[in-house]
Amino acid sequence: MTGFLTLLYKELLRFWKVGFQTLLAPMVSTLLYLLVFYHVLERSVDVYPDVAYTIFLIPGLVMMAVIQNAFANSSSSMIQSKISGNIVFVLLSPLSYRAIFFAYILASILRGLLVGLGVYLVTLIFFDVPLQLPLWSLLFVILGSAISGVLGLIAGIWADKFDQLATFQNFIIMPLTFLSGVFYTVHSLPAGWQYLSHLNPFFYMIDGFRYGFFGISDISPYISLLIVAICLIAISVLAIRILKTGYKLRH
Amino acid sequence: MPPAIEVRQVCKRFGSLHALTNIDLEIHTGEFFALLGPNGAGKTTLISIIAGLSLATGGSVSVMGHDIITQYQQARRNLGIVPQELVFDAFFTVREILLIQSGYYGIKNNIRWVDEIIERLDLADKADANMRTLSGGMKRRVLVAQALVHKPPVIILDEPTAGVDVELRQTLWDFIKQLNQDGHTIVLTTHYLEEAEALCHRVAMLKEGSIVALDSTQNLIAKMTAAGKSISLRLLPDTLPSSLHALLMNHNNGLVELRIENYAQVESILSSLRSENIQVLEMHLQQPDLEDVFVSIMRNSGNQSK
Numbered sequence: 001m002t003g004f005l006t007l008l009y010k011e012l013l014r015f016w017k018v019g020f021q022t023l024l025a026p027m028v029s030t031l032l033y034l035l036v037f038y039h040v041l042e043r044s045v046d047v048y049p050d051v052a053y054t055i056f057l058i059p060g061l062v063m064m065a066v067i068q069n070a071f072a073n074s075s076s077s078m079i080q081s082k083i084s085g086n087i088v089f090v091l092l093s094p095l096s097y098r099a100i101f102f103a104y105i106l107a108s109i110l111r112g113l114l115v116g117l118g119v120y121l122v123t124l125i126f127f128d129v130p131l132q133l134p135l136w137s138l139l140f141v142i143l144g145s146a147i148s149g150v151l152g153l154i155a156g157i158w159a160d161k162f163d164q165l166a167t168f169q170n171f172i173i174m175p176l177t178f179l180s181g182v183f184y185t186v187h188s189l190p191a192g193w194q195y196l197s198h199l200n201p202f203f204y205m206i207d208g209f210r211y212g213f214f215g216i217s218d219i220s221p222y223i224s225l226l227i228v229a230i231c232l233i234a235i236s237v238l239a240i241r242i243l244k245t246g247y248k249l250r251h
Numbered sequence: 252m253p254p255a256i257e258v259r260q261v262c263k264r265f266g267s268l269h270a271l272t273n274i275d276l277e278i279h280t281g282e283f284f285a286l287l288g289p290n291g292a293g294k295t296t297l298i299s300i301i302a303g304l305s306l307a308t309g310g311s312v313s314v315m316g317h318d319i320i321t322q323y324q325q326a327r328r329n330l331g332i333v334p335q336e337l338v339f340d341a342f343f344t345v346r347e348i349l350l351i352q353s354g355y356y357g358i359k360n361n362i363r364w365v366d367e368i369i370e371r372l373d374l375a376d377k378a379d380a381n382m383r384t385l386s387g388g389m390k391r392r393v394l395v396a397q398a399l400v401h402k403p404p405v406i407i408l409d410e411p412t413a414g415v416d417v418e419l420r421q422t423l424w425d426f427i428k429q430l431n432q433d434g435h436t437i438v439l440t441t442h443y444l445e446e447a448e449a450l451c452h453r454v455a456m457l458k459e460g461s462i463v464a465l466d467s468t469q470n471l472i473a474k475m476t477a478a479g480k481s482i483s484l485r486l487l488p489d490t491l492p493s494s495l496h497a498l499l500m501n502h503n504n505g506l507v508e509l510r511i512e513n514y515a516q517v518e519s520i521l522s523s524l525r526s527e528n529i530q531v532l533e534m535h536l537q538q539p540d541l542e543d544v545f546v547s548i549m550r551n552s553g554n555q556s557k
Binding site for chain 1: 299302303304305306323324325327328330332334336338339340341342343347351352353354355356357358359397
């Protein structure tokens with residue numbers, strides 16, 4: 001347990017020491033999105049009845065920030081350690097592959113939650129954002145950041161260079177989050193796009209998260225929960241397997 | 252008591268390249284052991300396999316009786332590795348790094364031992380400095396300190412003195428000697444053969460992924476000595492009396508090299524020269540050291556089949 005806690009502590013300290021870049025910067029950019037969309041779209045987009053567009057947008061943006069930062073945390077920590085070589089200090093130690101997995105993922109979850117919470121608290125100053133079923137939101141934000149953290153870990157282990165990681169981020173994570181219903185409800189989409197959206201696991205995270213705020217969602221939160229949980233388990237099994245076999249880490 | 256390190260039939264292939272071929276090696280507890288070989292011979296690969304950083308294609312390795320795959324946690328607890336590359340984590344200070352490293356080994360509250368290593372490795376001034384700000388030599392010391400946080404019985408140092416100035420090299424060796432006297436098994440690789448000769452009880456020489464010599468340092472040198480003591484002379488005039496022709500090994504650039512069995516022969520050689528009125532301008536006695544052993548073995552073991 002001490003080994004796991006130490007690695008977790010190290011991972012938390014790592015982003016905490018550069019908190020300006022890892023916590024504050026993503027909060028500011030998320031709030032800029034909000035500011036811009038609020039001015040441009042507030043009166044022109046219809047989402048849910050009785051929910052103003054900006055209020056609808058807030059949980060989506062919070063979740064997007066959570067997903068992106070959870071991914072960024074595990075992926076950049078892993079690739080930096082690989083490229084600078086200091087990953088050997090973890091690999092030389094008796095830390096089990098499960099301990100390594102859980103430490104990286106928990107650190108990702110916590111960074112995601114900190115950024116998300118920061119954004120949410122700032123929006124509360126300006127807007128009246130309801131949070132009707134906070135436990136649902138909490139559940140989805142934890143599962144969502146965990147999935148993102150696991151994806152980041154896998155990407156960080158797989159990538160040999162920073163640009164490969166950027167490819168993963170820009171061509172997989174970014175499109176999946178942007179097209180997951182952060183900015184709109186999928187009901188507003190043509191049927192084909194609606195169908196495609198349902199293949200995107202990030203859609204269920206955001207839909208379920210938003211359900212906790214408004215008590216309304218595009219699909220049943222139970223189905224979303226099931227799908228998100230299955231996704232998390234599947235990629236976690238994959239990630240633990242990768243760590244166990246030493247893929248790209250132990251040659 | 253199990254051997255400190257036991258390597259059995261270890262092979263490592265990278266694609267079609269055979270980096271290691273059927274390595275068998277047993278290093279006893281308390282030994283001071285050197286792994287020698289030219290660049291690319293497979294020293295670092297072998298160390299990486301023992302450390303679990305690299306996976307062997309075949310064979311098995313155990314550390315203090317613990318298999319490095321099936322009992323990896325016990326094996327790694329018994330092992331401290333000082334990597335060849337100067338790797339460090341730029342986010343932390345020296346003391347933070349050492350406490351974090353202790354935690355990885357499950358050790359809480361290691362501050363007393365960490366401060367002692369910091370003291371003994373002369374890092375006290377830099378204990379709270381960020382790793383980035385340290386010089387190469389200082390980073391090297393931190394690497395040594397990191398390998399010691401869990402007081403491992405077996406310590407492997409991969410070229411610990413590469414790129415290190417003379418003074419630090421001396422400090423490091425004194426420290427490592429002390430560790431060996433305290434009962435730690437020490438394995439090292441080095442390019443400075445005189446270091447291996449001065450410190451190590453036993454030597455394995457690697458060439459192209461195979462062990463080409465494995466013996467005590469003394470035996471290796473003794474074998475060479477039996478074969479090859481010699482005396483080099485610069486003579487005026489540059490001619491050799493016929494009585495000495497039987498001993499001639501080499502004669503070029505005015506330097507005559509004669510094979511001798513023992514130093515008593517020197518006297519008779521000199522008297523032969525005196526009786527022919529040949530002056531001795533220069534004289535060297537050559538006794539092989541580990542470097543000669545090394546060069547001769549590397550030359551004679553030839554290009555073995557792959």
